[in-house]
Amino acid sequence: MSRFIIITTDTSFEQRVRAAVVGGLHGNVQSLPESAINGTPQGIINQDPTEPPEVLILGPGVSIDEALKLAAVLDLQFPEVSVILAADTSPELVLAAMRSGVRDIVSPGAEADDIRILLERACLSSAGRRRGLSDPGHSDSESGRVIAVMSPKGGVGKTTVATNLAIGLGKTAPMGVVIVDLDVQFGDVASALSLQPEHTLVDAVTGAAAHDAMVMKAFLTVHAGGIYALCAPINPHEADLVTADHIGRLIAQLATEFQYVVVDTAPGLGELALAVLEQASDAVWVVGMDIPSIKGLRTGLGVLNELGLIPQGRHVVLNFANRHTGLNVQDIEATLRVPVDIVIPLSPSASFATNKGVPLMQDGARSAVTKNLKKLVARFELQGASSHKKLHRRVVVS
Ligand SMILES: Nc1ncnc2c1ncn2[C@@H]1O[C@H](COP(=O)(O)OP(=O)(O)OP(=O)(O)O)[C@@H](O)[C@H]1O
Ligand SMILES: [Mg+2]
Structure with missing residues (x-):
């Protein structure tokens, strides 16, 4: 043959x-x-x-x-x-x-x-x-890394971290990265990446696509940074159509196709987030420099630990770091009871990039924020990226 x-x-x-x-x-x-x-x-x-x-x-x-x-x-x-x-x-x-x-x-x-x-x-x-989708049929050694970007509290920088991580990984694995926006009601990956998706998550998990991997792939959007995106529905009402079951199958399928599946999530530990954690090889826990966010993460990690849902790869990102909060990294680590791996400073450049729709890792300018985002990207490149740098998947486009 x-x-x-x-x-x-x-x-x-x-x-x-x-x-x-x-x-x-x-x-x-x-x-x-x-x-x-x-x-x-x-x-x-x-x-x-x-x-x-x-x-x-x-x-x-x-x-x-x-x-x-x-x-x-x-x-x-x-x-x-x-x-x-x-x-x-x-x-x-x-x-x-x-x-x-x-x-x-x-x-x-x-x-x-x-x-x-x-x-x-x-x-x-x-x-x-x-x-097809009904039986992704892969083993862990064959699948790409599934990186869930999570936080119990909102507004701490998940979307900022997820989009920059995806763009950063796309530089070493062009065509090998897909970012999925699982903030199904108010997702803003499309806006952070200046995408106008023709299709969204709902199309990818319902109807024909739910049973056919090839159809599902037609719903990804190509981003100029050489990565794919599966964007959240435009209309928040559609969020109800997406179930944890859908997400489990979708993530498993994407992991057979892509070297890296980066998942941006809604705040909290809803059932979709838990469905992702079940499949994730890594979780990036984003925490802000304020007590509610830090305590929220500590409680969240405790609950997930009891459920046995903490992925093996743990990466704690402290965002909005600055000297004027009355807290320092040691205080935060002591409260969280886990080390902080990456510290991203508070910087107007981050909000400017969000508003412009061009992630900092894409525009190439050097700053303290990009330096630390690169350190985050490097954690994934070093930990088990194979010599094969570019995996990918086929698809249609915005
Ligand atoms: N290090 C930073 N310095 C300054 N602004 C930042 C920083 N990180 C993120 N931001 C800004 O904070 C706002 C919230 O960030 P982002 O949308 O990434 O948070 P989120 O956790 O995804 O929010 P949500 O929970 O609503 O999805 C955005 O306007 C973003 O540009
Ligand atoms: Mg977000």
Whole structure:
């Protein structure tokens, strides 16, 4: 069977793909001539009608425009086939590739070992899509990290932290990050990222999408930072349509597709937040520099501990840090009974960024806030990001 089809003029690259497959994957690699890039998707996919391919690798040496066009048509007609583009990347190409439903981009100079990791993920994703949402069928080792950004109290900076974390992770894992806005009534991820989503969380978890992973993916929105977003419903009334069950399945599915699933949540420990915690590998606990927020987190952590719902990765972020509150970090740690990992200073630049709809991590300006946000991002890059930096998923767009 040909699990892998490659269209390229670069024989050295093709050999490395073959070596990658021989070195640890099942199935064969079938090579098609360069002219196949202009053919029909059916012609390519039905090379072996008994066994459709799982992964199609386009390039190097083929026209990128033609490759993206082909990827876009395949995304509609054969969404279960993962398309990988072999080309030198640029932010523009990453965006164009995301919009065409390309699953991943690999450097033409990549070694066989790196190509193998990428192909493995592409096969997993293809298999996940064939199975559909009802059975995500993944093990923990195969899934991406699910990072829940939480706090019992409102207004402490969850959305600020979640959007910056997603953008920061997107720099090392372009196409590999999705941010989900689970503040279903008053979510503002779309506003913080200047997105005008065509579809929202409600579309992604109800109707056809609830049973079909491929349909669900059509509801993600592409952000210019090379990440995907699943935005909250526009109308707060729609919030009632989203259940904890929906969220459990959605997060599990996204974790099979993405290296990082960053979840922004509503204040408190409602049932949707608990459904996320059940799936989360990490929680980022955001706390402000005021007693109600600190005590709220201490109580929340106690309750969640009793329920056994504290994810393994714990990251405490103290936000709005400043000298004029009568509190210091040691006081706060003593009250929380856990260490503070990241301290983000109070800064007008943070509210300015929210109002502008451009997260600080996106605009690249250096400040004490971005320095500490980068430290937060680094905690996730260091703890178990695989050598494969860019995982992704296909999708449609705002
Ligand atoms: N370090 C900071 N310095 C100054 N302003 C900040 C800082 N962090 C966040 N803000 C601002 O505080 C406001 C609330 O932040 P944000 O929306 O991120 O909080 P939230 O916890 O998501 O709120 P909610 O609970 O309502 O969802 C925003 O206007 C944001 O720009
Ligand atoms: Mg928020």
